[in-house]
Amino acid sequence: MATYQLISSVTVGSGGAATIVFSSIPSTYTDLVLKTSLRTDRALEIDAILFTLNSSTSNFTFRRLFGDGSSATSDTGTRTVLLADAATSTSSTFSNNEIYIPNYAGSNYKSYSVDSVTENNGTYGRADLIAGLWSDTSAITSITLTPNIGPNFVQYSTAYLYGISNA
């Protein structure tokens, strides 16, 4: 039976944080799941969060389906981004993101999926679904989250990293 175990978590403190890093990720699980609840201090309703593996910013590709208050569409890109609520979203609201990375410790390229949504009591909201690939054979040992504009994650933003074992 599969098990789902918390590896580590972090909550941003009162001073904010420009980057969140999960380092020294053990290779003992089958898959990884990262669940985040994020808000940045960017002066808009929404911010994008860059997702970096092993400090690498290259060899990423993705296909994304997304919708907002007015339209739905798809695109492709090279750097996968998550969603974050930002400074003009309803106060005390946070986005939700889940990243699933199967076989993260293997020697094949790493696929991943992302499910993101913002929260806002207004006309603008956004939801993304992403299928991504990191064309790198290294085992994943660190994950870094950085606001694309921000510049900071605000207090009470959280990130929880779980390990999935298949036996």
Add this chain to the structure above:
Amino acid sequence: MPTKLIVDCSTGVTTEVELSQDEIAEREAMAAEYAAQKAQEEADKAAKAEAKAELLDRLGITEEEAQLLLG
């Protein structure tokens, strides 16, 4: 000074450290690149909408009528 939170998954310990000047410069470059990319996307979108409006105008039909023709 901006900081980063590093969660060491082998120990469970979280440390907060200041970003280096290189990391700050990298972040600023990333933000500039993203802003430029977004500006280009908006410009492309606006140009496409303008071209579409011009074509409809030349044809003398509305967008709904064009949809009917294509349907």
